[in-house]
Amino acid sequence: MENLPKVAYRTLVLGYNLSQLPHELAEKVSALLKTQEEFKQWATEWVLSGGRSPLPERNPLKYFANRFLYAGRALDWFEGLKKSGIEVEKMQPPLVFNAQLRLEKERDVSRGVFVDIQKRVVKIRKWSSKRGNTIVLPLGENAIKWILERVVKEGGKLVLAAVWIGKSRKTNATKLHVALVFRREVASMETKRLLVVDFNALHNGISWAVVEGERMVSRGVLRPDVAKILHLQKVATRLDSACAESDEICDKATATRSHIWRLVRSWEDEAAKKLVRLAVQYRAAVVVDVPHDSSVRKLKKGNYAAEKKIFLNFGRIRRRLQGLAAWYGVPYREERLYSTICPRCGRKMEELPNRRVRCQCGFEAHRDEVPFYWAAKLYPKLISFSNSSFSTPGVAAVGATGF
Numbered sequence: 001m002e003n004l005p006k007v008a009y010r011t012l013v014l015g016y017n018l019s020q021l022p023h024e025l026a027e028k029v030s031a032l033l034k035t036q037e038e039f040k041q042w043a044t045e046w047v048l049s050g051g052r053s054p055l056p057e058r059n060p061l062k063y064f065a066n067r068f069l070y071a072g073r074a075l076d077w078f079e080g081l082k083k084s085g086i087e088v089e090k091m092q093p094p095l096v097f098n099a100q101l102r103l104e105k106e107r108d109v110s111r112g113v114f115v116d117i118q119k120r121v122v123k124i125r126k127w128s129s130k131r132g133n134t135i136v137l138p139l140g141e142n143a144i145k146w147i148l149e150r151v152v153k154e155g156g157k158l159v160l161a162a163v164w165i166g167k168s169r170k171t172n173a174t175k176l177h178v179a180l181v182f183r184r185e186v187a188s189m190e191t192k193r194l195l196v197v198d199f200n201a202l203h204n205g206i207s208w209a210v211v212e213g214e215r216m217v218s219r220g221v222l223r224p225d226v227a228k229i230l231h232l233q234k235v236a237t238r239l240d241s242a243c244a245e246s247d248e249i250c251d252k253a254t255a256t257r258s259h260i261w262r263l264v265r266s267w268e269d270e271a272a273k274k275l276v277r278l279a280v281q282y283r284a285a286v287v288v289d290v291p292h293d294s295s296v297r298k299l300k301k302g303n304y305a306a307e308k309k310i311f312l313n314f315g316r317i318r319r320r321l322q323g324l325a326a327w328y329g330v331p332y333r334e335e336r337l338y339s340t341i342c343p344r345c346g347r348k349m350e351e352l353p354n355r356r357v358r359c360q361c362g363f364e365a366h367r368d369e370v371p372f373y374w375a376a377k378l379y380p381k382l383i384s385f386s387n388s389s390f391s392t393p394g395v396a397a398v399g400a401t402g403f
């Protein structure tokens with residue numbers, strides 16, 4: 001049957017800057033780091049042996065190995081590793097815990113990670129045989145709000161937690177991360193329309209259109225603050241070249257790069273949310289036109305301005321969009337839609353200035369709109385997919401880089 005509920009996940013990642021944690025936690029955190037290193041060693045051997053090496057005999061490693069394998073089944077973790085050719089070198093397996101969420105006065109059932117909404121704390125336990133090694137971390141206002149929306153409003157359940165200590169590639173700060181994974185069962189939304197999303201290089205924006213039959217019901221473009229980002233890129237480049245002069249300048253360069261990264265990231269999050277909101281509002285299945293990896297690689301290698309390359313990374317926003325669509329039961333599909341082939345007659349079109357295209361047959365449009373005409377043309381096929389075999393991608397891979 002088509003409308004069986006599917007399982008979807010959302011993850012909240014809390015980050016705690018080690019340099020800002022209370023002093024008394026320092027010793028516990030370094031012990032936790034040691035456990036993480038030991039676990040990493042086991043996990044690496046395990047992956048290299050193709051999953052044949054034995055489980056650790058003693059806790060806490062035994063506990064983490066079991067949880068890790070459980071999470072692996074639940075989240076396709078191991079499959080994901082295999083598909084990406086098992087990059088063991090880069091593998092940073094998190095410590096996976098079972099977890100409990102206390103909304104009010106529920107009994108504490110002694111799970112590894114305990115999220116207490118009333119007391120506004122997250123406790124990490126079970127990772128050491130030493131008594132009193134519980135790590136208690138504060139839970140901020142936004143995190144609480146996020147959790148309550150997922151759980152109370154949307155019926156999600158906290159199913160597991162993952163913890164890792166690592167240096168952020170982007171900000172260079174060492175952080176303790178706690179990822180809380182929520183699961184929900186959701187029936188696929190019945191769709192009446194398509195939300196066609198065209199991923200261009202992000203400085204041209206993400207164009208979207210709601211298509212119903214041959215009609216475009218609504219449309220728009222989502223754009224990051226390109227001018228600001230390009231300006232900051234220039235600042236960072238200047239600082240980088242003066243980096244040899246002093247540590248202070250180097251730190252400023254790093255801070256600027258991290259600022260850029262945060263800007264792009266929060267824009268991506270907002271854009272993904274906006275698109276899924278539109279899909280729900282219009283009862284539309286999401287059809288995404290993502291450029292081929294090979295054409296993106298070509299652009300990156302070519303004479304594309306270095307400071308614009310940041311706008312060619314679609315991976316993250318695409319994963320955000322997929323994950324959110326799954327959570328809200330919005331059918332999602334990726335489809336290559338043409339932007340330079342005429343949707344009327346199939347001829348290759350002439351490219352004009354200002355990203356316009358024109359065909360011999362008289363058809364003319366902005367090239368970012370052409371995929372919408374193609375979606376309208378393919379509408380019967382795409383909408384029938386959307387109400388049957390459309391995939392609702394529910395599973396995310398676990399990794400130290402985030403979920």
Ligand SMILES: [Zn+2]
Binds near residue numbers: 342347359
């Ligand atoms: Zn034509």
